[in-house]
Amino acid sequence: MSIKGGESSHQDSERGTAVEFVYEPTVADFEEAVRGRALRSPAGRVQAVMPLLLAVATVVVFSALRDSPLPLWIISLVLVVAISVWGTLRGLHTTARRLFSIVGPYGQCRMVADDRGAVSTGERVSFTVEWTVFREYLETPGLFVLLGGDRAAGVAVLPKRGAQDPADVDRLRGILDRNLKRL
Structure with missing residues (x-):
């Protein structure tokens, strides 16, 4: 997966295109x-x-x-x-x-995910993560919550409201189902 100039250049022809979520994290998301x-x-x-x-x-x-x-x-x-x-x-x-x-100061976030992992870019930080960093995920009415694996104790929060297209929520769920265990 590569990010150039803030735009996703990855097209996964076997599974479809990468999905993009743009959102501003809130305390309510983490609660x-x-x-x-x-x-x-x-x-x-x-x-x-x-x-x-x-x-x-x-x-x-x-x-x-x-x-x-x-x-x-x-x-x-x-x-x-x-x-x-x-x-x-x-x-x-x-x-x-x-x-x-920890994440509030990053401001608005843009996350692009495909079957290899995700790239998240905030106003002050960017990082790339492979799905192997996470062990499992759970879905709430408003979020996807990724939970850390053996080598990483962490939580990633992806608000569904950030989907650029309503179908992106289903596409991200499919990506997560293929790569992580659902709780």
Whole structure:
């Protein structure tokens, strides 16, 4: 894949042309991506559920050891569950904001993808990535979220609103299906 003068010069005659997305990243994109990862990937589910399980286990163990009355157990569990859920949601929000803080300064992005990988060009940065950098992807109503593989811990967010043609969303889905595992 090559990019010259900001225009894609690659035509993949066997699979069709490369797809192009132009978009401005937002915090909401990263919040949707982080929520999607927490719900659909095994690692995300563990990260989201583990604080709750640890908090409940702690209450149960301490209540049992102290021989606390049942109403105190119930009140403690309700409080711990509420605090754990709030903390988990707050952590997801913070993660999304931190991820956005990395790409936000790049401004408007242009991503061109084909079966070999993707080239992303922002107002202040450009990079090329092969699909082997990512292991899997998930699709949310507004995004494609690419999740890093063994050699790269990362997340790439591709908003569907950036498609230059509505058919490009389906074409990108096809490219991703051929090259990554869908969650």
